[in-house]
Amino acid sequence: MLYHQVLKVFKLLHRTRQEVFKNDTRALEAARQKINEEFKNNQDETSEEKINELLKIASDVEVILRTSVIQAVHTDSDKILLIPRKDLLQDNTPYFDKPT
16 A cells, blocks of 8 residues: 555656656756655665655655746846746735735
8 A cells, every 4th residue: 555655656756847847857857866866765664654754755845846846047147037837826916015
C-alpha cells in the first residue's frame, strides 16, 4: 500500500516539475535530478512512520512548486519577463485604507 503512495507522489512531483519548468531545460533537469536523488536516498527506509513523514514532505514540496513558482526570462540586461501559469493567476482585491 505504501509503495503505491510513494510511486504516486513520485510521479506527481515529476508531472508538476514538467509543468512548472516548461521550456527551461536547465531547471527541468535540476529538478529531475533532485527529485530522483531524494527518493533514492530514502529508498531503503522501512519505518512506516518515517515513510509517511517523507510522503508529507514530498506532497508539501509539490504544492509549493505548483502554487508558488513563477518562471522568469531575462529579456535584457536589466529586465526580466515573468511567465505565470494560469493556475497561479488569482483575482486580486485592491487594498483600501478606508473601506466604503
